[in-house]
Amino acid sequence: MIAIACDHAGIDLKPHVIAVLDELGIPYKDFGTNSHESVDYPVYGARAANAVASGECSMGIIMCGTGVGIGMAASKVHGIRCVNCTDTYSAKMSRLHNNANMLALGARVLGSELAKDIVRIWLMTAFEGERHARRVGMIDRLDRGESLE
Ligand code: RB5
16 A cells, blocks of 8 residues: 655646556555645655555655655654655666665655656665665664764
8 A cells, every 4th residue: 555645736747646556456545635725845755755654555655845844754753764756767776775674755846757757666665775774774764863973
C-alpha cells in the first residue's frame, strides 16, 4: 500500500501518479488534499509520512508546488527518508543506495511524463543493502538523536 498526499499546488500531478500506480497494479491510500483550495503542505506531508512510519503503508509519494516543503515536512517524521526528485537517476539511486521510503515531487517543476517516469523507476527499484545498509543505519541513528562521532 502506497500513501499519497498533496497540497493545492500539487493536486494536478496526483492523477498522473495514480495512473502509474494503477498501471503497476499497486494499491494506494489517498491522504488528500482533494481540491485547489489553499492548504498547508506540512499537514498532508505528515499524514502520509505517519502512515509510512507506522507501517500502514510501505512507501509514500507526496506532491506540492516544488516537492520541497512537503518533503521537508515528511522527513521530520521519525523513520522517514524522503527524497525530492527532479530526475530519474536520483530516483533510482535514492532507492538503490539510500532506501528512500518517500518520494516528493514538484507539480510546478516537473512535466507529467517526467514525473511518471520518476515514479515508475522509484517504485520498481529495490534497495541494494550491504555497505549502503550501514550508511542508512547511520542516517537512522541521527533520526533518533544519536551522535555518529
Ligand atoms: C504553495 O504555494 C507552495 O509553497 C507549496 O506547494 C510548496 O511548493 C512548498 O514547498
